[in-house]
Amino acid sequence: MAKGTDDYIFFMCLEGAATFSHLGREASIEAGQAILLSSSDPHVIERAMSRHLFITIPKAALGPMAANADAALMTPMSCVGEKFLLLTSYVRLLMQEPNLAASELRWLAAKHIQDLVAVVIGATQDATEVAAGRGIRAARLRAIKADIESNLASGDVGSDALAGRHRVSARYIRKLFEGEGTSLSQFVLGRRLALVCSKLSDLRLAHRTIGAIAFDAGFGDLSTFNHAFRRHFGMTPSEARQSAAVHRASLEPGGRTGHARQSATGVAAA
Known part of the structure; x- marks a missing residue:
């Protein structure tokens, strides 16, 4: 690779191996190792069936944070x-x-x-x-x-x-x-409610009861679930499922446009 921008290249080998020629030195790394290169100096990378991840960072950004960055160039590091x-x-x-x-x-x-x-x-x-x-x-x-x-x-x-x-x-x-x-509990509750709402809109799950879907999402008490769902979405789980069904029907040939608008608004609120 020819001389390029003034960046550091942090190269991590995920699978296989790679050999580097850079700064007058050679080094090899294998899966589970990493190496730091300088893009402002010519370098050659030979990869043998490798899978890798590399990150380029401007030297002006990384240099003040890692004072020994230049000293770490071409030194294999263990990604452990x-x-x-x-x-x-x-x-x-x-x-x-x-x-x-x-x-x-x-x-x-x-x-x-x-x-x-x-x-x-x-x-x-x-x-x-x-x-x-x-x-x-x-x-x-x-x-x-x-x-x-x-x-x-x-x-x-x-x-x-x-x-x-x-x-x-x-x-x-x-x-x-x-x-x-x-809070952690609020985040978990929000994600569980979002998961249930998504499943209530899924036609493939229309045969499943709301209670079963709620339990599958991690809710252990239906009363608590119903209260939380209504407070979060402004409708009951049954109303959310019905709204999604009306919306699907409105998208079919001959569907009623007015109902489509009403349903779309309800789903967006969810």
Whole structure:
């Protein structure tokens, strides 16, 4: 690769192996290892059936945070440990984020990734403190939210269970959600209600009772569920299902336009 921009390239090998020629040196890494390169100096990368992830970060942004970044160039690093796990999981989750096109979200995501890479390479004390309150916090919160989404039905989404899986304290998890102006229980409730609402609109699940759908989403008490659903969506679960059915019917040939407008408004509120 020819000489290019003035960036650092953080290259992580996920599968296979890769060999690098850069700065008059050669180095090889395999799955589970990473290496730091400089885009302002020519480099050659040979990949043998590898799957990899690389991140480019302006030197002007990373340099002040990781004072030893230049010293780390062309030095293979082991991608083992919590820091690397946070970085890779955060990047993968961002790649699945449909709203990342928004410029503000891109800027925040870039800052968070810079924080995480700096910590992995060796951040200064000041940068570590900044990362703990910004990049690391964002990565943990996103990972915890993804965990909750995957385990809504199991009910194993309390602070203690999440703390055990993410190796942090239950208090830390509660503080993460408080920082967003909500609570863990409110977030879980909101996601469960959204899951139920989505399933009530699914024609393939029309044969299932509302109670069964609620239980599948992790609700253990129908009275509590019905009250929470009505408070959140302004309608009962039965009304939400009926509204979705009317909306589907209105989209069929000969459907009534007026009903379509009324139903669409109801579903949007959900």
